[in-house]
Amino acid sequence: MLTSKNKVIIYAQNSFSGENAKTGVGFIKYGSSETVGIVDRKLAGKKAHEIISFLPPVPIYDSIESAIKARPDADTLLIGIAPPGGKFPVEWLPDIKFAIKSKLNIVNGLHDFLSDIEEINTLALKEKIFIWDARKIDHKFPTASAKLLDYPIEVILTVGTDAAIGKMTVALELTKTAKSRDLNAKFIATGQTGMMISGSGIPIDAIIGDFMAGAIEQEIVKASTEGYKMAFVEGQGSILHPAWSGVTLALFHGSLPHKLILCHKAGRQYLKNTKIKINSLSQFIKVYEAVALPVRSAKVVGICLNTVDLNEIETMNAIKIVEDETGLPACDPVKYSGEKLLNACLKQL
Amino acid sequence: MLTSKNKVIIYAQNSFSGENAKTGVGFIKYGSSETVGIVDRKLAGKKAHEIISFLPPVPIYDSIESAIKARPDADTLLIGIAPPGGKFPVEWLPDIKFAIKSKLNIVNGLHDFLSDIEEINTLALKEKIFIWDARKIDHKFPTASAKLLDYPIEVILTVGTDAAIGKMTVALELTKTAKSRDLNAKFIATGQTGMMISGSGIPIDAIIGDFMAGAIEQEIVKASTEGYKMAFVEGQGSILHPAWSGVTLALFHGSLPHKLILCHKAGRQYLKNTKIKINSLSQFIKVYEAVALPVRSAKVVGICLNTVDLNEIETMNAIKIVEDETGLPACDPVKYSGEKLLNACLKQL
Numbered sequence: 011m012l013t014s015k016n017k018v019i020i021y022a023q024n025s026f027s028g029e030n031a032k033t034g035v036g037f038i039k040y041g042s043s044e045t046v047g048i049v050d051r052k053l054a055g056k057k058a059h060e061i062i063s064f065l066p067p068v069p070i071y072d073s074i075e076s077a078i079k080a081r082p083d084a085d086t087l088l089i090g091i092a093p094p095g096g097k098f099p100v101e102w103l104p105d106i107k108f109a110i111k112s113k114l115n116i117v118n119g120l121h122d123f124l125s126d127i128e129e130i131n132t133l134a135l136k137e138k139i140f141i142w143d144a145r146k147i148d149h150k151f152p153t154a155s156a157k158l159l160d161y162p163i164e165v166i167l168t169v170g171t172d173a174a175i176g177k178m179t180v181a182l183e184l185t186k187t188a189k190s191r192d193l194n195a196k197f198i199a200t201g202q203t204g205m206m207i208s209g210s211g212i213p214i215d216a217i218i219g220d221f222m223a224g225a226i227e228q229e230i231v232k233a234s235t236e237g238y239k240m241a242f243v244e245g246q247g248s249i250l251h252p253a254w255s256g257v258t259l260a261l262f263h264g265s266l267p268h269k270l271i272l273c274h275k276a277g278r279q280y281l282k283n284t285k286i287k288i289n290s291l292s293q294f295i296k297v298y299e300a301v302a303l304p305v306r307s308a309k310v311v312g313i314c315l316n317t318v319d320l321n322e323i324e325t326m327n328a329i330k331i332v333e334d335e336t337g338l339p340a341c342d343p344v345k346y347s348g349e350k351l352l353n354a355c356l357k358q359l
Numbered sequence: 360m361l362t363s364k365n366k367v368i369i370y371a372q373n374s375f376s377g378e379n380a381k382t383g384v385g386f387i388k389y390g391s392s393e394t395v396g397i398v399d400r401k402l403a404g405k406k407a408h409e410i411i412s413f414l415p416p417v418p419i420y421d422s423i424e425s426a427i428k429a430r431p432d433a434d435t436l437l438i439g440i441a442p443p444g445g446k447f448p449v450e451w452l453p454d455i456k457f458a459i460k461s462k463l464n465i466v467n468g469l470h471d472f473l474s475d476i477e478e479i480n481t482l483a484l485k486e487k488i489f490i491w492d493a494r495k496i497d498h499k500f501p502t503a504s505a506k507l508l509d510y511p512i513e514v515i516l517t518v519g520t521d522a523a524i525g526k527m528t529v530a531l532e533l534t535k536t537a538k539s540r541d542l543n544a545k546f547i548a549t550g551q552t553g554m555m556i557s558g559s560g561i562p563i564d565a566i567i568g569d570f571m572a573g574a575i576e577q578e579i580v581k582a583s584t585e586g587y588k589m590a591f592v593e594g595q596g597s598i599l600h601p602a603w604s605g606v607t608l609a610l611f612h613g614s615l616p617h618k619l620i621l622c623h624k625a626g627r628q629y630l631k632n633t634k635i636k637i638n639s640l641s642q643f644i645k646v647y648e649a650v651a652l653p654v655r656s657a658k659v660v661g662i663c664l665n666t667v668d669l670n671e672i673e674t675m676n677a678i679k680i681v682e683d684e685t686g687l688p689a690c691d692p693v694k695y696s697g698e699k700l701l702n703a704c705l706k707q708l
Contacts, residue, residue: 095502096569121569153444153602155633219564219571219606220445220470227601250652252576252612253502257568259598260605284504286654293653300649303599304642305635 011142011209012086012117016043019077019114020090023102026050026070027061029174029282033119033203034090038065040182040207046084047077049105062318064344074109088117088206094253094283096121096145096215106130110137119144119202121216144202145216154223156305158266163234166355167267168245168314171294173254173282175275177245178204180314180343184271184355185242187348195240196233200226200261204244214246215257222257223264230265243267249297251281259301267308269355270298275316276328291336312354313340360491360558361435361466365392368426368463369439372451375399375419376410378523378631382468382552383439387414389531389556395433396426398454411667413693423458437466437555443602443632445470445494445564455479459486468493468551470565493551494565503572505654507615512583515704516616517594517663520643522603522631524624526594527553529663529692533620533704534591536697544589545582549575549610553593563595564606571606572613579614592616598646600630608650616657618704619647624665625677640685661703662689 012018018041020026020034026048038045038058045068048058054072058065071077078084087109093099098120106116106124110133118124123143125131134141158165166184168177181197181204188195197204199211212225226243233241243265247254272294280287288294295310302308313332317325325342332340341350361367367390369375369383375397387394387407394417397407403421407414420426427433436458442448447469455465455473459482467473472492474480483490507514515533517526530546530553537544546553548560561574575592582590592614596603621643629636637643644659651657662681666674674691681689690699 121567153632156601156635159634215568218470218567219609220603222568222605223601223603224444249608249650250612252505252572252615252652254569254572255612255650256571256605256607256609258605259608260568263599263601263604266601283502285508286505286652289653297649300646301598301604303601303635304638 012041012043012206014042016086017046017081017084018043018086018088019074019081019084020045020048020088021074021105022048022050022090023105024050024052025091026053030091030093032174033092033206034088035062035065036178036203037088037090037206038068042207042209043086046081047071049074049077074105074112078112084114086115086117089120092119098122098124107133110134110139113137113139115139116141117144117206118142119206121145144205145213147213147216151217151221151225151228153220154227154264156266156303158227158230159305161231161234163230163238164240165230165243165265165267166240166269166271167243167262167265167308168271168273169258169262169298170245170248170273171288171291172248172251172275172278175273175278176314176316176344177273180271180273180351181242181244182207183343183348184352187352188240188242193240194238195242196238198229198233198241198243200244200246214261215254219256222260226261226264245273248281249294249301250286252284262301263303266303266306268306270308270310271312271314271351271355272298272310273314273316276320291332295336309359310338311357312351313338314351315340315342317342317345361390361392361555363391365435366395366430366433367392367435367437368423368430368433369394369397369437370423370454371397371399371439372454373399373401374440375402379440379442381523382441383437384411384414385527385552386437386439386555387417391556391558392435395430396420398423398426423454423461427461433463435464435466438469441468447471447473456482459483459488462486462488464488465490466493466555467491468555470494493554494562496562496565500566500570500574500577502569503576503613505615505652507576507579508654510580510583512579512587513589514579514592514614514616515589515618515620516592516611516614516657517620517622518607518611518647519594519597519622520637520640521597521600521624521627524622524627525663525665525693526622529620529622529700530591530593531556532692532697533701536701537589537591542589543587544591545587547578547582547590547592549593549595563610564603568605571609575610575613594622597630598643598650599635601633611650612652615652615655617655619657619659620661620663620700620704621647621659622663622665625669640681644685658708659687660706661700662687663700664689664691666691666694
C-alpha cells in the first residue's frame with residue numbers, strides 16, 4: 011500500500027496524453043503519495059500540466075533511468091496506463107526489470123499480474139522491493155441479496171455514458187466536499203486506480219461474474235458497520251457498452267444506490283472502441299432508471315460533465331445545454347467544485 | 360467430456376427434489392450419456408419420474424455404494440446439485456473419495472474445483488479416473504465490441520424473470536425443434552449443465568467481469584464461422600436479481616441477440632433467495648428491451664412458461680393469462696413442444 015512518504019514515478023510510455031493513462035492521471039491528482047516524475051519518451055521535456063491542465067507541473071522524462079537520475083529519492087514505479095482488456099505488453103518487461111534493479115517498488119493495476127512472472131518475482135525478492143498487483147484477489151466473496159436494505163447508509167453511485175470519463179473523479183470530489191461539510195462519508199473504490207489512491211476497495215472487474223455484486227455489497231456493509239452514513243461508490247463502464255455493461259450492472263445492483271450521478275464527457279459521440287453512438291443523456295438516464303431494482307428505485311439526480319477539452323465559455327455552454335436537456339443540475343467538479351452535485355445528492359427526492 | 364458410452368450416477372444427496380438439483384435434472388433429461396442412478400437418501404427407493412414428472416424412471420439410491428451395487432456398469436459420478444454461490448460442501452468429501460476409490464470419474468460444475476484439492480487429485484491419479492471441473496477455465500478471453508453485427512447468424516437469447524426456471528431447457532428444446540425443420544441451428548451453452556449436456560460452451564459466471572461478454576461473443580463468432588445460421592443461447596440469472604444481473608447483462612450485450620424468449624416459472628412471486636417481488640412479466644419485458652444495445656434492438660417475441668407444478672387445466676389457464684397480459688405467444692415446451700415458440704422466433708418483426 012502506498013503512503014504519503016512514497017515518491018512515485020508514473021510509467022506511461024508513449025501514452026501519457028491518451029485516454030489509457032487514466033490511472034496515472036488520477037493518481038497524480040488524487041493519490042496520497044507525491045508523483046515526482048512521469049516516463050513517456052514522446053512527451054519528454056514537457057510537464058504534466060502542459061498536457062492536462064488540471065495537473066501539477068510534474069516533469070516528464072524519456073526513460074526510467076532519466077527519471078531516477080533527476081529524482082534519486084523516487085522509490086516506486088506505478089504503471090499508469092490501462093490498455094483495453096488490462097493486458098501487460100511484453101515490450102514493457104525490460105523497463106520493469108530495470109526499475110526493480112534500481113530498487114523501485116512496482117504498483118500494477120492490470121489484469122496480468124507481475125507477481126505471477128517468475129523472473130520478476132525472483133528479482134523483486136533479491137532487490138527487497140514490493141510488487142503490488144492491485145487487481146490480484148486472494149479471497150472469495152458472497153453472492154448479493156440486497157441486504158443493504160437493512161443498513162442505515164446513504165449510497166450514491168456514479169454511473170456513466172462510457173468508460174474513462176470521470177466516474178472515479180466525481181466520487182472522490184463528492185467525498186471530499188461531503189467531508190468538508192462534516193458529513194460522515196466514505197469513498198468506495200471499485201477499480202485499481204481508486205484503490206491505489208484510497209488504499210482500500212475492491213477491483214470489481216477482476217472478480218468472477220457470480221460474485222461481483224456480492225463483493226461490492228460486502229464492502230458497503232463494512233463501511234456502514236464502521237459507522238459511515240454516506241458512501242460515494244466509484245462506478246465502472248457503461249450500461250450500454252458491450253464490453254463492460256455486466257460489471258456496471260453488478261455494481262449497480264450490489265451497491266443498491268439511493269441516487270445516481272450520471273457522468274459524461276462533453277463531445278464524445280461513440281462508446282469507446284465501438285461503433286455504438288451515444289444518442290443523448292436522456293437515453294442513458296432512462297436505461298439506468300429502468301434497470302434499478304424495484305426495492306430501491308434509484309434516480310439520476312445530477313450530471314457530471316467532463317469538460318477537460320473545452321475552454322471556459324464552451325464549458326458554460328455545454329453545462330447549460332445538458333441542464334436544459336435533462337432538467338437536472340450539471341457541473342464539472344474538477345474545474346469548479348463538488349458543491350453543486352453534492353447539493354443535488356442531499357436534496358430530498 | 361462425457362459421451363453416449365458413459366453410464367452416469369447423479370449425486371444429489373438430500374436435494375434431488377429441490378431447485379438446486381437443476382444440473383442433475385437437466386442432465387438426466389438432455390444429457391448424451393445415460394443416467395443409471397441418483398443418490399439421495401431422503402428419496403431412496405423412489406424413481407425420478409415420481410419426483411419430477413417429465414423424467415424417465417431412474418432409480419434413486421440412499422448412497423453411492425448402493426447405486427454401484429445395483430449398477431456395476433456405472434463409470435461416472437456427476438455432482439447434480441448447485442448450491443447458491445457454487446460452493447462445495449466439505450461434508451460431501453467422504454462420498455467423493457468413496458466414488459473415486461470405486462473407480463468412478465467425477466464431473467463437477469461448482470465454482471470450487473475438485474481438481475484443486477490435493478488429496479482428491481492424488482487419489483484420482485492413483486485410481487486412473489478423470490475429474491472434469493466444468494467451470495475451470497484455463498484461457499483468457501477478449502473484451503466484447505459488438506462485432507457480431509458483421510456475422511450472418513440469427514441469435515436468440517433466452518432470458519428470465521429469475522434463475523433456475525428453464526432458460527437452458529427452452530434453448531435446448533428450440534434447437535431440437537429447429538434442427539427437426541432442417542434449420543442450421545446450434546445450442547450455445549453458457550453454464551455448467553449446458554456444457555455437460557452439449558460438450559461445448561463457456562461457463563460465463565465463472566469468468567471475470569471484464570471478459571464475460573467477450574467470451575460469449577467469441578463463442579457465437581465461432582459458431583458463425585463454422586457455418587451455423589442460428590444460435591439459441593442459454594441465458595443466465597435475471598436482469599433484476601442482484602446476485603446475477605451482471606452476468607445476465609454481459610451475456611445479453613455479448614451475444615447481441617435479435618430476439619429474446621422470456622422464461623418464467625408459473626406461480627413464482629419472489630426472486631430466488633431475496634425479498635424482491637416479481638411484479639409482472641410486462642415489467643421484465645420492459646426492462647430487458649430497455650437495456651438492449653441500440654445497435655440491435657432485441658425484442659421479446661415469446662414467453663416460455665415453466666408449469667412443472669401445475670396440472671393440465673391449470674397449465675392451459677396459466678398460459679392464457681400470460682398471453683393475455685403480454686400479447687405474446689406463450690408455451691411450456693417441456694410439456695408440449697418447441698414448435699409454437701420457434702414459430703415466434705422465426706416470425707419477421
